[in-house]
Amino acid sequence: MIQQAAITLQEVVYETEENKIICGITGRFTKGKITAIVGPSGAGKTTLFRLCNGLLSPSGGNILINGKEILTFDPVSLRRHVGIVLQQATMLEGSVRDNLALPLQLDGKELTDDEAQRMIQLVGLDPDILERNSRDLSGGQKQKVSIARTLLNEPEILLLDEITSSLDRVSRQDIEKLIEWINRETGTTVIWITHNLEQAKSVAEEVWVMIDGRIAEAGPIEMLDHPENDDVKHFVMEERK
Amino acid sequence: MSALALILTLVFVLIPLFLSKTLQLGLEKDTLIATVRSIIQLFAVGYVLQFIFDSENILYIFLMVALMIGAAVENARKKGASIRGITWKLVLTFVVIEVLTQGILLGLHITPATAQYIIPLSGMVIGNSMVLGILFLNRFTSEVSSRREETELILSLGGTPKQAIQHSLLASIKASTIPTIESQKTIGLVQLPGMMSGQIIAGADPLQAVMFQLLILFLLLTTAIVTSTMLGFLSYPTKFNERMQVID
Numbered sequence: 001m002i003q004q005a006a007i008t009l010q011e012v013v014y015e016t017e018e019n020k021i022i023c024g025i026t027g028r029f030t031k032g033k034i035t036a037i038v039g040p041s042g043a044g045k046t047t048l049f050r051l052c053n054g055l056l057s058p059s060g061g062n063i064l065i066n067g068k069e070i071l072t073f074d075p076v077s078l079r080r081h082v083g084i085v086l087q088q089a090t091m092l093e094g095s096v097r098d099n100l101a102l103p104l105q106l107d108g109k110e111l112t113d114d115e116a117q118r119m120i121q122l123v124g125l126d127p128d129i130l131e132r133n134s135r136d137l138s139g140g141q142k143q144k145v146s147i148a149r150t151l152l153n154e155p156e157i158l159l160l161d162e163i164t165s166s167l168d169r170v171s172r173q174d175i176e177k178l179i180e181w182i183n184r185e186t187g188t189t190v191i192w193i194t195h196n197l198e199q200a201k202s203v204a205e206e207v208w209v210m211i212d213g214r215i216a217e218a219g220p221i222e223m224l225d226h227p228e229n230d231d232v233k234h235f236v237m238e239e240r241k
Numbered sequence: 242m243s244a245l246a247l248i249l250t251l252v253f254v255l256i257p258l259f260l261s262k263t264l265q266l267g268l269e270k271d272t273l274i275a276t277v278r279s280i281i282q283l284f285a286v287g288y289v290l291q292f293i294f295d296s297e298n299i300l301y302i303f304l305m306v307a308l309m310i311g312a313a314v315e316n317a318r319k320k321g322a323s324i325r326g327i328t329w330k331l332v333l334t335f336v337v338i339e340v341l342t343q344g345i346l347l348g349l350h351i352t353p354a355t356a357q358y359i360i361p362l363s364g365m366v367i368g369n370s371m372v373l374g375i376l377f378l379n380r381f382t383s384e385v386s387s388r389r390e391e392t393e394l395i396l397s398l399g400g401t402p403k404q405a406i407q408h409s410l411l412a413s414i415k416a417s418t419i420p421t422i423e424s425q426k427t428i429g430l431v432q433l434p435g436m437m438s439g440q441i442i443a444g445a446d447p448l449q450a451v452m453f454q455l456l457i458l459f460l461l462l463t464t465a466i467v468t469s470t471m472l473g474f475l476s477y478p479t480k481f482n483e484r485m486q487v488i489d
Contacts, residue, residue, distance in 0.1 A: 053397055056486060076399050076400075076401060079396065080399040090394045092391060092408075102395070102398060103399060106401075153399060
């Protein structure tokens with residue numbers, strides 16, 4: 001049986017005046033699965049996410065979300081549907097509660113106290129943190145608040161960009177478990193950019209290896225143990241050193 | 242003031258020239274240019290104003306105000322070069338400010354509808370609006386670039402461009418309006434305002450001069466907030482495209 005695609009890329013190109021960042025990518029992210037994207041820095045992974053979330057538009061090719069062309073979506077509903085958690089975990093001025101309330105506020109709704117406590121506990125933080133100034137949080141705490149904030153939009157597709165790179169081992173494992181739980185319980189499609197091949201193998205079912213704006217190799221996660229492409233072999237070897 | 246008295250005031254130009262030469266500040270050329278330009282420009286304006294006042298032709302008043310707006314736009318637009326269509330946004334802002342303030346002044350019979358009142362008050366309003374416009378555009382451009390991550394975060398969470406840029410917009414409006422409000426708090430304590438001093442020197446009753454100065458101050462409060470708010474709301478959409486993406 002052919003599994004449905006959450007996101008389909010057809011010859012997607014993205015270029016700026018100076019550089020070609022995405023060079024004609026074709027592929028699909030399976031609905032309801034966790035897919036890891038790995039690859040060296042500058043491979044175009046974050047740009048690919050920004051294209052899928054509608055923060056950028058492709059210079060060429062098509063992106064389909066649940067089989068529907070991305071340009072037919074209203075940008076606001078697209079971004080609620082395809083949530084993104086960025087590596088830098090930007091916090092707005094104000095308390096953690098203010099930051100959590102943001103997605104609902106943008107939609108004209110309010111964050112209830114129960115909801116705030118539930119979300120903050122879901123990402124493994126103590127509810128006492130809700131009243132703290134968001135700028136005083138550690139990198140790991142910011143990242144967790146950032147995940148909770150995106151989850152409040154209840155996205156069907158969740159794009160995670162290096163979200164555990166600043167976390168310690170225990171926090172990293174907590175987040176991995178949380179994302180696996182969300183995927184399992186809600187059927188959310190998760191696409192996870194990570195530098196950590198072990199993390200990719202422990203959470204993902206499928207993997208894309210991106211090098212120089214192209215998919216060098218893609219397939220089931222086991223592919224990382226036996227890559228065929230020479231560039232991928234080299235990348236995997238370097239990462240394991 | 243007699244012509245001789247005016248010539249004697251050049252002593253105040255000789256002092257900076259002497260000091261600049263002695264201390265090797267290199268300001269002599271600029272000081273001389275500034276002096277010659279101010280003499281020519283002010284006398285030219287003086288003769289033009291005298292002609293307009295004597296002719297009492299409304300067309301000349303319009304022409305004078307249009308010239309002021311043109312000069313203000315030319316000065317301010319360089320600061321907003323990164324904003325698409327800034328020239329027309331500035332023209333619209335200055336025209337609205339002029340119509341609004343003169344509309345209130347003339348409509349409520351606060352000042353008489355004569356060139357003698359309309360032109361100097363328009364000059365003050367448009368001149369201040371220009372300075373405010375420059376302050377706002379400077380601040381807005383730097384706010385937008387320093388808060389880029391925040392703007393994109395809000396967009397990525399499903400915010401509209403207006404929601405995404407609200408922080409930058411309000412901070413810029415506030416920052417460019419604050420100097421006008423602050424300067425009014427200390428007015429009269431440290432120095433007497435220029436217009437009031439001029440009227441007193443020309444022999445006006447000090448209380449009349451104070452009342453006119455208050456009129457100017459209140460006028461400038463409206464000018465400040467309307468200029469930055471209008472420019473802000475006209476400018477922010479140009480920072481986004483139709484897909485609600487930030488334009489570099």
